[in-house]
Amino acid sequence: MTHPRLILVGGFLGAGKTTLLLAAAQRLAAQGLRVGLVTNDQGAGLVDTALVDTHALPVTEVAGGCFCCRFPDLLQALQRLQAAADPEVILAEPVGSCTDLTATVLRPLARDYGHHYTLAPLTILVGADRHLAGFSGSVAYLYERQSAEAELLLLNKCDRLSPAAQATHLQQLARTYPATQVWPISARHGTGLDPWIETVMTQTSSYPLPLTLDYQRYAEAEAQLGWCNVRGVLASPTALPLAEWVEALLYGLAHDLQAGALPVAHLKLHLTGDQHSAKASMTTSHGPISWDLHPQTARASELQFVLNARVAADPQTLERLVRRHLALQSETYAARGQITHLECFRPAPPQPVYRLAG
Template sequence: MVHVVLLSGFLGAGKTTTMLAAGRAFTAQGKNVAVITNDQAADLVDTTLAKNELDDVAEISGGCFCCRFENLEAMIKQLIDERGAEVIIAEAVGSCTDLQATVVRPLRKLYGDVLTVAPVTTIVDPSRLRAMIGDESDLGYLFAKQLAEGDVIALNKSDVHGSSLRAIGKELGAAFPHARVLSYSAATTEGLDALMAAWDEPATADIDLEVDYDRYAAAEAALAWLNHTVELGASDAPFSPASWAERALAEVSADCARSGYLVGHAKVSVESPAGLVKLSLTEAGKPVQTDRTAPGTVLIATATLNLRVNCEPAALDELVRRAAEAAGHEVGAVARSTNGASFQPSYPRPTHRIPAGASFPRESPGHSHRLLT
C-alpha cells in the first residue's frame, strides 16, 4: 500500500520545510519517497528547492488539489507506476481548506484498496496563530477552518518559541478536542519523529466541515499572488546572488510594513553557477530568513519570486519592481523581469465534495479509476 500524507496550513507555516525534512527521514528509513507541491500558478520556489533535496518531485499548478483532483490522481499514479513511490507527501496551497471532503474522502473512497491516506496535518506557525485567532476577517475565517479540519495540528518552530508552545498546545487541544496537537521544529527536526508517527495512526474523527465558499473565495482573493521571474546580469563586476536576494526581500518587507500589508509569504530563489539560494519572509517588517545560501559571485543568475500579499495586484507588481531594481543597484546587478504578473485566485470549485458518512459510487460517472488500471 502506498501511503499519502497531506499537509495543510496557512501560508508561511513551514509546510515545505516539513515536507523536505520528512522526505529525508523517510528516505533514511529506506522508503521510496515522492513529493507534490501545489499552487495557483507555476514557477514555484518550493519546487526548485525540493528538486535540490529529493529525487522525485512533482508540481500541480493552476489551482488547489481540490479543484485539480484529476491532476492529483494522475500525478499519484505516475509517481507510483514510473517512480515506485511508497510514500507520497502532498503539500496543499496555503490558502486551501475543506480538504477532508474534497481530497481525503475521494482518495480513500476511490482508491482505498491501493492507497492509505494519513490523518490530515494542519501545520501552524505560532506567531501567525497569535495574530489570526479571533480575527473576524475572511482570512481569519479561512485560518480557523484549516485548524478545525486538522486530524493533527502541528505547531512548528519549537526551536524559536520553546516552552510557550505548551500553553498554546493546551488551548488548541481544548478548542479542537478531535485533533492530536503536537509541537516540533521542521528546521532542527526536533519532534519530527512524533509527527511522522502520527501519520501512521488512524484519523481521530471523520470531520464534516461547514464551509461558506463565498467567504473562502473572498479570503483567497484578498491576497495578490505573484510568481515572477527576474534575469540578473552584472552591471560591471560580478555580483552576489545571495546579497541580491536578501536585499530584494528586505525591500519587500519594509515596503509592506510601510503600507500596512499582511504578508502571507514571500519567497525568492536564485539559481546561478554559484549554486541555489533560497530566502523567505512571513511577516512585514521582520528580518529575512535564509533557508539555503551559496557564497560566491557571478555574472548572470535567474531569480524566481513567489509572493502572497494582502494588497491589490497592481500594487504588488510595482512593489516587486522597485525591490528588484533597488537590490540590483546595491549589489551591482541589472534586473530584468521576464514574466509574471500578480493576480487574484478564482472561485474554488472542487471536483468532488463528499460529506462525512456519504456513499460514493465506485463507478462514479465519468470517472476512470486510473489508479486501479
Template sequence: MDKIRFMVVSGFLGAGKTTTMIALAEYMDRNIGKTAIIANDLGANLVDTSLTQTSGCTVAEIGNDCICYQMDNTVDQIRRLRDKEGATFVMSDIPGCGVGALDHVYHTLHDDNADEFTLSPFMVMVDPERLRMIMPEHADINLPEELVYLLKLQLEEADLIVLNKIDLLDESTIDRYMGFLHEACPDIPAMKISAKDKTGIPELAEYLTTHETALKNFSVRNNQEFADAEAKLTWYNRRLYLKTKDGSKIDCNAVVDDLIEGIRMGLIERKRNVPHLKTFATSGNGDFNKASLIGVDYDTEYAQEFLRDHKNMRMIINARAVCESRPLARLMDDALDEVCDKYDLDCQVFFTECFGMADEGR
C-alpha cells in the same frame, strides 16, 4: 499491488509545510520506505519545487490550481511517483491558506480509488506566531480578520495538528501552545516539531505511517465567509535572471536582501502586508539562497545563503500578499528596478503572473 499511502499537508502561509515535508521525506527514505513530495500552488514557477530538488528528495509539481480542482492530474502524478520512482508514500501540500482538501481530495480518493490508496491523517501545520492570533492574547500581527477565520477553519479540518518551529520557543511556552491546542481542538491529536532542527520528525513519521484519516465530513462549499477571506489574497510569481553588466562577481546575498527590503517598504507605504514571500536564487554548482518573509513587521529568514560571490543568478519569487493585484505588480517592478540600478545589473524576466482570487477573468 500494495496500496500507496497519500497525505495532504495543509496550514497557514509560512507555517513550514515545505520544510516539514522535506524533513519527513529524508527521514522516511532512510528508515521507512521511498517517499515523494508533490509541490502544489495556484501559480507556476514554484520556489518550493526548486528547494525540494536541492534536498535530493523526489518531487513532482502540480501548479496553476489547487489539487482539489484537478483530481485526475493528482491521481496520475501519485501513480507516476509510485510506478516510475518506486514511492510507497506521497505527500502533497496545498496553497497556503487553502481549506477544503479533506472534502475535495480525501473523500474523492476514498470514493473512487480506495483500492489503490491508503489515506494518512490530514495534517495541518501551525506556527507559533500565527497561532497567537486566536490564542487568549489575540495578537494583532497586521493581518485582516478574514485570514484569522481561515486559520480557524484549517484547524477544524485537521486529522492531526502539528505545531512547528518549537526551536524558537522555551519549554514553558511550548507547553502553553500545546495546552491551547488541546483545549481549542480537544478531539484532534496535536504534535510538536522543529522541521528546521528535525526535532520530533521520527515520532511524526511513525504516526503518519501507522494511522489513517478519520475521513470526517468538512466542507466549505458555498461558504461565503470563506470566499470573502480568499478574496483578500493576491498571488504573485516571477522567474528572472540577473547578471552584472561588467561581468564582475558581487555579493548576491545583498541583492536578495535589498530586493526583499524594497518589496517590504512598498507594502508598508501602501499599508498592505505579505503573509508569505519566498525567494529562491541559484548560480548553479549547488550554491543557492532561500529566503522567506512572513510579514512586513518581521525579519527575513534564510534557510540558506550563497556561500560565495557570483556574477549572475537565476531567481524565483513567490508572494502571497494582502494587497490588490495592480499595486502589488507595480511595487514588485519598482523594487526590482531599484536593485538593478544599485548593483548595475541586467535583468531578463521570463515569467510573471499576478492575480487576486476575486479578479475578473481569472
C-alpha cells in the same frame, strides 16, 4: 507498481509545510524508502518546487488552483510521480489558502482510488509565529477552519517560543480542538518529527465528518490575498553575493509593503547561480528572514531566481512593487535583469470538483 502511502499536510501560508515535508522525506529516505513530493499553487513558478529540486528528490506540481479544484490534475501528478520514481511514500502539500481537504480530496481519493493509495491522517501545520493583525476577519476565519479539520495538529517553529509561551499556545490549541492530537515541532531543527512520522506512517485517516464551512467567507479570504509569481535571470560583469542580494530584495520589498499597510502572508525567494543555491522567506513585513539554504559567502555572475509573494494587496499594486524592487536590485548591482515569467492575480472562488459529505 507500489501501493504508496499518501501523506497530506495542510496549513496557512508560511506555516513551514515545505520545510516539514523535506525534513520528513530525508528521514524516510534514510530508512531506505522511496519518497516523492507533490507541491501545489494557485499559479505557476513555485519556489517550493525549485527548493525540492535542489534536494534531488522526485517532485511534481499541481498549478493553477488547489488540489480540490484541480482534482484531475492531482491524479495526473500522482501518476506522473509513480511512473517516474515508483515512490513508497508520497508527501503532498496543498495551497496554503486551502481548506476542506477531507471532503474535497481525502474522501474522493478513498472512494475512487482507495485501492491505489493508503491515506494517512490529515495533518495541519500551525506556525507559532503567525499573527493575523491587518488581515480581514475572513482570513482569520479561513485560518481557524484549517485547524478545525486536522486529525493531527502540529505547532511548528516552537524553537521561536519560550517554554512558557509554547505551553500556553499548546494549551489553547488543545482546548479549542479537544478531539485532535496536538504536539509541538520544529521542522527546521527536526525537533518532534519522529513521533509525527511514526504516526502518519502507521495510522490511516478516519475521514472525519466534513468541515462546517461557509464557502462565501472562504472565497472572500482567498480573494483578499494578491498572489505574485516571478521568474527571472540576472547577469553582472562581477560576481554577485547571493545572500546579500536575497536580503536586499526581501527586506526592501517588505519595507514598502509595511509602509503601505499591506500585510504579508508569505514572501519566499529561491536563487541559483554557479552551482550555489539560496532560499529564504518572510511571514511578516518586519521580518526576520528565515533561511532554508543560506550560502553566506557564495557569489555568482549569473543568477536565476524565483519569487513568490502572497500579500493582502491588489495584484496591480503588488506587481508594481515587485517590479520596482527587482529593478532597484539590478541598478544597485550594475546587473542586467530580465523577467522571464510574471503573474499577479487574486485566486478565483474555490469550486471543488467533489465535496463528499459521507
